[in-house]
Amino acid sequence: MKGQEWYQADDVAQEYDDKRFSRGGRLIDEREKRAVLEAITPVEDRRVLEIACGTGRFTVMLAERGAEIVGLDISAAMLQQGREKARSAGVDDHLEFMRGDAARLPFPDDHFDVVFAMRFFHLADTPASFLSEMCRVSREQVFFDTFNRVSTRTIYNWLLPMGSRLYSESEVLRLLNGAGLRLADEAHDFVLPYGFYRQIPDGVAETFRDADRLIGSTPVGRRMASVSYWDARVD
Numbered sequence: 209m210k211g212q213e214w215y216q217a218d219d220v221a222q223e224y225d226d227k228r229f230s231r232g233g234r235l236i237d238e239r240e241k242r243a244v245l246e247a248i249t250p251v252e253d254r255r256v257l258e259i260a261c262g263t264g265r266f267t268v269m270l271a272e273r274g275a276e277i278v279g280l281d282i283s284a285a286m287l288q289q290g291r292e293k294a295r296s297a298g299v300d301d302h303l304e305f306m307r308g309d310a311a312r313l314p315f316p317d318d319h320f321d322v323v324f325a326m327r328f329f330h331l332a333d334t335p336a337s338f339l340s341e342m343c344r345v346s347r348e349q350v351f352f353d354t355f356n357r358v359s360t361r362t363i364y365n366w367l368l369p370m371g372s373r374l375y376s377e378s379e380v381l382r383l384l385n386g387a388g389l390r391l392a393d394e395a396h397d398f399v400l401p402y403g404f405y406r407q408i409p410d411g412v413a414e415t416f417r418d419a420d421r422l423i424g425s426t427p428v429g430r431r432m433a434s435v436s437y438w439d440a441r442v443d
């Protein structure tokens with residue numbers, strides 16, 4: 209598993225949000241949160257498990273909206289950031305953070321309504337086994353994102369500390385099929401890769417984002433999207 213060691217370090221966990229979601233990265237955070245909300249709304253009173261919840265960006269957001277949510281991650285340092293975020297948001301009594309391995313989820317079959325994972329599958333060496341474990345504990349829905357093989361991400365992937373596993377659409381469809389999941393919806397975004405937005409000031413990021421969306425709405429742009437969001441149902 210890529211990054212299992214990397215995210216254990218306190219300094220990596222402390223800098224995680226700032227490095228990725230300040231400056232133009234704010235737009236990435238907003239887009240990812242919208243993707244999660246669009247997929248799993250209505251949120252209130254749904255039993256939700258977030259795999260690899262990291263610093264709790266989505267866990268806290270969903271607790272604020274009334275979900276019964278558990279955030280699971282293998283890194284104590286990342287979970288600590290999540291607990292602090294939950295305390296600041298005043299929802300620490302409305303969620304549970306749990307240290308655990310996504311390969312062996314400590315829950316019975318069909319325990320949750322929804323199970324989702326963001327920015328996790330690019331780290332997975334054995335995505336099929338993780339997906340089948342997510343599927344096992346979900347009664348209704350599984351949602352996740354992938355970084356795409358045919359995209360601008362390919363250009364700088366080798367520069368990243370641990371690289372990323374990149375997926376083709378057909379590979380994701382095979383994975384869903386193998387896990388017994390039915391694709392209900394999909395979305396593709398970010399012709400300009402995440403790394404680009406992180407480098408530019410917030411003030412100019414909107415302009416690039418508008419252009420990115422415009423290109424992304426064309427058939428060629430859709431094929432060049434660096435991120436895909438996959439919303440599947442348990443049959």
Ligand SMILES: C[S@@+](CC[C@H](N)C(=O)[O-])C[C@H]1O[C@@H](n2cnc3c(N)ncnc32)[C@H](O)[C@@H]1O
Pocket residue numbers: 209210211212215216259260261262263264265280281282283286308309310311325326327328331
């Ligand atoms: C790129 S971060 C994403 C965090 C969060 N989902 C987000 O989007 O901000 C990847 C996370 O996966 C966690 N992780 C890696 N391997 C894991 C495993 N086998 N089980 C659970 N979490 C894992 C890491 O500790 C890290 O917090």
